[in-house]
Amino acid sequence: MSVLDDLTGGLVVSCQPLPDEPDDPMRDPYVQGRVAAAVVRGGAVAVRANGPADIRAIRAVLDVPVIGLYKHGTDDIFITPTAAHALEVARAGADIIAVDATDRPRPDGRSFADTVRAIRERTDALVLADVSTTAEGVAAVEAGADAVATTLSGYTLASPQTDGPDLGLVARLVALLPVPVIAEGRYRTKEQIGRAFEAGAHAVVMGNAVTSPLWITRRLVPATPRAAGAPEKRESR
């Protein structure tokens, strides 16, 4: 029995401030802990969170599985770029560590397979490979990943740049891989969640559409007459 079984057929909610918004008022471990508690009360089977401080704050108040990651740096690979980042995530209480497994150079020069080996030597936490293509998913499993997520489709040169989720990638990975495939990346609606499960997803991760008031409000405001001529990034006081 693995912690991945607890995610089966469920909604995972990603509780993170907006990455490109240093002043996102949600950037606060206490706040993310409350957000995580709320989504679990609403039925989320697990949460995904970024950085040791947020992961610790969430772990302190919740028993559900935590998928942890550590966004760091300005290189292409910034989701848990090294084994050292992964171990910090595990120490903070994550059960599953999300690691960029795309086919791009890693900042420390190691391969994804080496990174997984180094993680395995030091922790029992599982490794979730965040990929953008079918080939990356296959390679990630060969390298020892316990599960694969479509998180990075749409964010690499090798993947389609679409507004919606990459449901085709979910289906292709499910057909090829012996490990759970998690659908993640731009899921916004119940219909998209349903289609991901029809494609064989083990679980679906939803982020900003649930947990970012800043992101949600910015998408709604342009529909109002007040928005005409208003400065683009206006925040409420």
Ligand SMILES: CC(=O)N[C@H](C=O)[C@@H](O)[C@H](O)[C@H](O)COP(=O)(O)O
């Ligand atoms: C590409 C990248 O860095 N994705 C990150 C992964 O952890 C997060 O910034 C996303 O918010 C999250 O995965 C899900 O968010 P949404 O459901 O809004 O796509």
